[in-house]
Amino acid sequence: MNSIVSIQNLSKVYEGGHQALKEINLEIKKGEILALLGPNGAGKTTLISTICGIVSPSSGTVKVNGHDIIKNYRDSRQMIGLVPQELTLGAFETVWNTINFSRGLFGKKRDDAYLEKLLKELSLWDKKTNELRTLSGGMKRRVLIAKALSHQPEILFLDEPTAGVDVELRKDMWNIVRRLRESGVTIILTTHYIEEAEEIADRIGVINNGELLLIEDKKELMHKLGQKQLIVELKEPTENLPNLLSKYNVSLSQDGAKITYTYDTRGDGTGITSLLQAINESGLVLKDMQTTQSSLEDIFVHLVHDDGFDQKEKNIDQTAKEEKPDAH
Amino acid sequence: MRINLQAIKVIYKYEMLRAWKTLFQSLASPVISTALYFVVFGSAIGSRIDTIEGVSYGLFIVPGLTMLSLLTQSIANASFGIFFPKFTGSIYEVLSAPVSFFEIMVGYVGAAATKSFILGVVILITASFFVDLKIAHPVWMATFLILTCISFSLFGFIIGLWANNFEKLQIIPLLIITPLVFLGGSFYSVSMLPPFWQTVTLFNPVLYLVSGFRWSFFEVSDVNVGLSLGMIVVFLVACLLVISWMFKTGYRLKE
Ligand SMILES: Nc1ncnc2c1ncn2[C@@H]1O[C@H](COP(=O)(O)OP(=O)(O)O)[C@@H](O)[C@H]1O
Numbered sequence A: 001m002n003s004i005v006s007i008q009n010l011s012k013v014y015e016g017g018h019q020a021l022k023e024i025n026l027e028i029k030k031g032e033i034l035a036l037l038g039p040n041g042a043g044k045t046t047l048i049s050t051i052c053g054i055v056s057p058s059s060g061t062v063k064v065n066g067h068d069i070i071k072n073y074r075d076s077r078q079m080i081g082l083v084p085q086e087l088t089l090g091a092f093e094t095v096w097n098t099i100n101f102s103r104g105l106f107g108k109k110r111d112d113a114y115l116e117k118l119l120k121e122l123s124l125w126d127k128k129t130n131e132l133r134t135l136s137g138g139m140k141r142r143v144l145i146a147k148a149l150s151h152q153p154e155i156l157f158l159d160e161p162t163a164g165v166d167v168e169l170r171k172d173m174w175n176i177v178r179r180l181r182e183s184g185v186t187i188i189l190t191t192h193y194i195e196e197a198e199e200i201a202d203r204i205g206v207i208n209n210g211e212l213l214l215i216e217d218k219k220e221l222m223h224k225l226g227q228k229q230l231i232v233e234l235k236e237p238t239e240n241l242p243n244l245l246s247k248y249n250v251s252l253s254q255d256g257a258k259i260t261y262t263y264d265t266r267g268d269g270t271g272i273t274s275l276l277q278a279i280n281e282s283g284l285v286l287k288d289m290q291t292t293q294s295s296l297e298d299i300f301v302h303l304v305h306d307d308g309f310d311q312k313e314k315n316i317d318q319t320a321k322e323e324k325p326d327a328h
Numbered sequence B: 001m002r003i004n005l006q007a008i009k010v011i012y013k014y015e016m017l018r019a020w021k022t023l024f025q026s027l028a029s030p031v032i033s034t035a036l037y038f039v040v041f042g043s044a045i046g047s048r049i050d051t052i053e054g055v056s057y058g059l060f061i062v063p064g065l066t067m068l069s070l071l072t073q074s075i076a077n078a079s080f081g082i083f084f085p086k087f088t089g090s091i092y093e094v095l096s097a098p099v100s101f102f103e104i105m106v107g108y109v110g111a112a113a114t115k116s117f118i119l120g121v122v123i124l125i126t127a128s129f130f131v132d133l134k135i136a137h138p139v140w141m142a143t144f145l146i147l148t149c150i151s152f153s154l155f156g157f158i159i160g161l162w163a164n165n166f167e168k169l170q171i172i173p174l175l176i177i178t179p180l181v182f183l184g185g186s187f188y189s190v191s192m193l194p195p196f197w198q199t200v201t202l203f204n205p206v207l208y209l210v211s212g213f214r215w216s217f218f219e220v221s222d223v224n225v226g227l228s229l230g231m232i233v234v235f236l237v238a239c240l241l242v243i244s245w246m247f248k249t250g251y252r253l254k255e
């Protein structure tokens, strides 16, 4: 495997005695988008901060492109850009100065053309002479992204990039993430929103209580989750399933008012159209219908629940997604 | 060994830029207070005091006054410079950059020391409007000035690393430095004190600073010049040792 970050048996015990990371083993592939999914307090920020050099590991090793993060910290950090979770910015410097400062910290010569392009991409160009304290929260987040990218890193860490972020910024951010990925940048983001991981990631890792519970290709994960159900409500209940429906994977509810059809979303055809036709031909009258899908949420809730995680703490709605039927 | 010169440069540059924005208040307040000291001590009271070891009182207090501002401003500049990024959290980017602690220190302390040096020069220029200032040993004067700026900026840097709230940031300059300066012979010759207090004063490190600095102007001193120089160097080395220990343990910078 062509891994760019290699984490072995990484543990972190904070001064107070709290163990925030427990023997983490993780290989991050070059060029991938990896989402680390987990509830608050899971250890996501600790993991990222350790790789970036802000938190000292208690035990274990981390290598970035073969460079040990402690022995060869200059080489490892050179490759990394970090967008922190909190809006940790100075107050009195201007946007332009602060990104030049960030770039300089990484030992890079000034490059006004690149920084101008970066600021424009983040809609910050007209704010370049503004002092940081005068910016709104969303603008500050943009500045943090610009700072992280100011030295053209090969690995980008985004710690809860969309927490409290407006639609516009979220859109811009995903555009940048996609562009960076196309140019070969490896991206690691943390989130506690499953939809986000689902939307953007190539691989998904689930972390809770300092443990990495699962790491898998999103596609594989989705494959496991690919089953969908169509529930057809009937105007008049029926006692038995009509013969016409016997070739479909359907079941009848006990009261005879609902027919549930299970199908694979990744198949060529879902069979919904012909099923509905068959229902029609059987003389049954439709009242309503809906589809449900098991999602990453289900897996997540399942994993985290098994792990003894307190349900009240999490930000995830446990009910399966309910959607109107797709147009087929 | 690799050195990230660019990083030292930007830390230094943006620390200086920060001072530039508040240039007026960072220079106006010491200039005004120096002028006030001259009016009150130099003229009003000084006119009733005889010369001290052949030096008029107005002249005699110039080195002490300069030291008072240098010490407080070096500490204030350097401690605030590193405390503020810790306070806002923006220190994360320095910690996650390919920068050594040594380079961080050189950037922050270098900028703070430069600012105090400029301030020292401005105060001496201000003083020259009130008294006829002559410097007997300019090279020694500059040496004392520079060493003081550096060592007390290092000391301020330690305070900035140590402090985790604004109160702690203020308390050491207020409770320790100001009394030491006032009791360290800044405004009088130690020989004017009763013998017991003379001995006590010998334990005040600021005495050595002021005495050596004053010698470079008027060739009068409370203690031997070599001893003064030695004491500053010892203080500077001690600060460096403390900082290197703090860095090694990641003290209040890294979890
Ligand atoms: N500086 C610290 N000192 C002590 N405990 C900490 C510190 N930072 C985080 N923790 C604890 O470590 C655990 C993991 O925190 P964190 O990595 O921030 O989780 P996440 O980013 O997944 O929300 C939490 O229980 C948190 O309280």
Ligand SMILES: [Mg+2]
Binding pocket: A041, A044, A045, A046, A085, A159, A160
């Ligand atoms: Mg976090």
